[in-house]
Amino acid sequence: MPTENSERLLVAIQHPAHVHFYRHAIRELEDDHEISIVVRDSEVATDLLDAYGFEYEVIGRSGSGLRLIASQALYEAKMLRRAREFQPDVMSAIGGSAVAHVARAVGAKSVVFTDTEHATLTNRLMAPFADEIWTPECFHADFGDKQVRYPGYHELAYLHPDRFTPDESIRNDVGLEEDDRYVVLRLVSWEASHDAGAGGIDDVGDVVDRLEATGATVLITAEGDLPARVRDRQVDIEPHRMHDLLAGATLFVGEGATMAAESAVLGTPAVYVNTLRMGYTDELEARYGLLYNCQGAFRHRMAIQTAESILSGEEGRDWADARARLLEEKVDTTTVIHNALTGNGFD
Known part of the structure; x- marks a missing residue:
C-alpha cells in the first residue's frame, strides 16, 4: 500500500489507446505509488477506464480549429490545478505537450511517450519542455539527448502474449x-x-x-x-x-x-x-x-x-x-x- 512518502505519479489519458498503454503499468505501480489519472473527455476512454476499474478525473474536452486552441488552454489550466493539488513527482502522457508544460510549472519530472512523427505541432510544443521522451527504435524523428529508444511498439504494452490472451467467445x-x-x-x-x-x-x-x-x-x-x-x-x-x-x-x-x-x-x-x-x-x-x-x-x-x-x-x-x-x-x-x-x- 502507498505510504505518506510514496512517489506520486500523475498520468494523463487523451485517447482510448492510452488507457490500454498505461493500464498494466499502473496496476503494477499502484501498490507503492500514489497515482492520479486525468482524462480528456472521451466516451470510449472513460468506458475503458470504468471497465478496468480505474478511478479518474475528467479535466477537458477535445476540439478542432480555433476551438482546439481554446480547449487545449483549458485542458492545461485544469491539469495545472490538479497537479498543484496532487503535487506529483512524475507526470506522464502519450504526446504529452500539456504534461510537459505543467510538470515544468510544478517542479515534477515529465516522462512522455510518442510514436507519431506527423503529430508535428504536439511534438514541437512538447519537446523543449519534456524531461524524457521515450520512442520505439523505429521512430524516425530525433529529439536529441532526452530521447530514449526501445525495441518495441506501444501496442505491445497490452497485446504482448504475457499481457493478453484472446477470448474466442x-x-x-x-x-x-x-x-x-x-x-x-x-x-x-x-x-x-x-x-x-x-x-x-x-x-x-x-x-x-x-x-x-x-x-x-x-x-x-x-x-x-x-x-x-x-x-x-x-x-x-x-x-x-x-x-x-x-x-x-x-x-x-x-x-x-x-x-x-x-x-x-x-x-x-x-x-x-x-x-x-x-x-x-x-x-x-x-x-x-x-x-x-x-x-x-x-x-x-x-x-x-x-x-x-x-x-x-x-x-x-x-x-x-x-x-x-x-x-x-x-x-x-x-x-x-x-x-x-x-x-x-x-x-
Whole structure:
C-alpha cells in the first residue's frame, strides 16, 4: 500500500489507446505509488477506464480549429490545478505537450511517450519542455539527448502474449460460426489535429462488396456515420473486446494506424489505408511483412487488391511465424513504461 512518502505519479489519458498503454503499468505501480489519472473527455476512454476499474478525473474536452486552441488552454489550466493539488513527482502522457508544460510549472519530472512523427505541432510544443521522451527504435524523428529508444511498439504494452490472451467467445457474441472467416474494417473520423489533410478509403461500399465477394464476412468499426447500405455490417461490442475481435480475424483493413498495428502484433495481417505513415507502420511492413502500407492517389485500389490477394491465399505468408519473430525481437512495452516511470531507464 502507498505510504505518506510514496512517489506520486500523475498520468494523463487523451485517447482510448492510452488507457490500454498505461493500464498494466499502473496496476503494477499502484501498490507503492500514489497515482492520479486525468482524462480528456472521451466516451470510449472513460468506458475503458470504468471497465478496468480505474478511478479518474475528467479535466477537458477535445476540439478542432480555433476551438482546439481554446480547449487545449483549458485542458492545461485544469491539469495545472490538479497537479498543484496532487503535487506529483512524475507526470506522464502519450504526446504529452500539456504534461510537459505543467510538470515544468510544478517542479515534477515529465516522462512522455510518442510514436507519431506527423503529430508535428504536439511534438514541437512538447519537446523543449519534456524531461524524457521515450520512442520505439523505429521512430524516425530525433529529439536529441532526452530521447530514449526501445525495441518495441506501444501496442505491445497490452497485446504482448504475457499481457493478453484472446477470448474466442467473441465470435459467438458477434454472430459468427467457429469456421467463419471475417475481416475487420476500420474507418476513422479524420477529426484529430494530426490527421489534417490526410485521406484513406474512397468508397466503403466498394470495399465491402469486393471483400464479401471472397466469401469473408465484413465487420465494420467506425467513428462516424456509415452509408445506409453497409450500416448493418457495423459491429456493436464493448470497447475492451475489440482486441479479441482483431485476434480472431483473417484480415484487418482500415484507416487507423493504431488498430492496424494492433492487428499486426496479434498476427492478423493488416492493410493500412492512409496517406500518413509512421516509423512503426514502415517497420511492421518492411521487417515483418505483417502490415501493408497503402498510400498515394491509388491507395483505395491498392488496398482492395492487397486484401483480395491475402484472402485468396496468394500472399502465401506464414503470419504466425512472422509474429513469432517479432515477439522474439521486441520487448513487453509495459516493462519499458514501468522502468521509465520509476527512473530505472532502459538498458
